[in-house]
Amino acid sequence: MSFEYEYPRAATAVDCVVYGWGDGQLKVMLIERGNETEEGQWALPGGFLKENETVENAAKRELREETGITYVSLEQLYVFSDPNRDKREHVISIAFIALTKRVTHKVKAGTDAADAQWFPLDDLPSLAFDHDEIIKVARERLKEKARFQPIGFDLLPTEFCLRDLQPLYEAILGRKLEKRNFQKKILGMGILTNTGKKETNVAHRAAELYKFDKKKYRAKLKTGFLFSI
Amino acid sequence: MSFEYEYPRAATAVDCVVYGWGDGQLKVMLIERGNETEEGQWALPGGFLKENETVENAAKRELREETGITYVSLEQLYVFSDPNRDKREHVISIAFIALTKRVTHKVKAGTDAADAQWFPLDDLPSLAFDHDEIIKVARERLKEKARFQPIGFDLLPTEFCLRDLQPLYEAILGRKLEKRNFQKKILGMGILTNTGKKETNVAHRAAELYKFDKKKYRAKLKTGFLFSI
């Protein structure tokens, strides 16, 4: 079967930069390409847009199919359209950033992917296509975004302590933060709820566990509040 | 002539939300569609991606062809990919935001455009496709972007006075600013150069003319400086 058009068309693909947080490091999910172009190379999860599908749905679908990852926050990152970015032909890629809480969940290689694995952001293998470029752009975006949007909570478990949050922000922003001021700022925003629970299995005073309160956050937004680190 | 592919492909288009500043108002450039789908409707300048062309170049080309606008700052806005956004078939649109200094320049309708015209942002005609949605997203982006990036200077002539800059920012941000504090903040940033020249033809004390100093701005950025209004 084949499809005919009056004018030439570039193929449309989606690629996802999936961030996770584990072992005190930012991580990115990569797949090892199966029986296709650039076989055996590590690459971002992604694939071609199907008929009558939004790019958002394509990204969700590919992520599920190739890595088993499902509930994540997805956001458009950038469009990469250099005619030579894919050796085969002109393929434009709509890149997405995804944030996930579950770095330890079972990752399952699927369709088109020989393997799927988390890699520390600062120790990545060589990548297929222009995916190193995509990751570079994504890294910048993550940093910018973290300054003014509460994305830290998307990378941590639902309940977390401030001792978990601070190193995460330090990793994203690439600089040290002062404990006291970080705590005052975050708690002072009034967008966290104290669960009353405490950390367990630590050899010192247990930290309190908080939850991000999306309702409070949205309400504050409407009154001109700006999250800012 | 026709083009055949193994799988179905959506068509790729680009659309530009071009902002201008004139008569104390934010304006958007629209074209009246010629001999095509939705003929006679007003729409954003844009069109289909050509073979081996980046989306950025396509946007530049369409802008030139349809409106005669050339040197502008262009930036990716968002990808609109609802399968029903175009009645004909699945067309995904890569939308761009463009800023231009020259609201009064000669606008020339060209290929595929019966007419091209500036419209005040708050008094737009009904639009083809999902272009009202695109403009809505662009409006939000402009506001966000203006908070932390010096885009105001892209909308004003190279030389301008603070009296011009302030109402522009008030229009973009949708709120009044205090004269003294605005001036202190902008000049305090150290990214403007006083040209030594003054306003002319005003019936009161002439304001000093400034230039945005891109070099100074870039240098400051490296030292951690953040533009912020």
Next chain:
DNA sequence: GCAAAAGTGTTTTGAGTACACCCATGG
């Protein structure tokens, strides 16, 4: 000289910074 808008001084407030300290817990 008067109207109009440019341009400047100054106080108050609150957030960000830096540093020092007390508290709870496991071993």
Next chain:
DNA sequence: CCATGGGTGTACTCAAAACACTTTTGC
């Protein structure tokens, strides 16, 4: 009872906000 890290108090600094004032210019 001590090491470890959680949690708190507070002085200092500086930018943002609010408001009042002086200066320049055309008519």
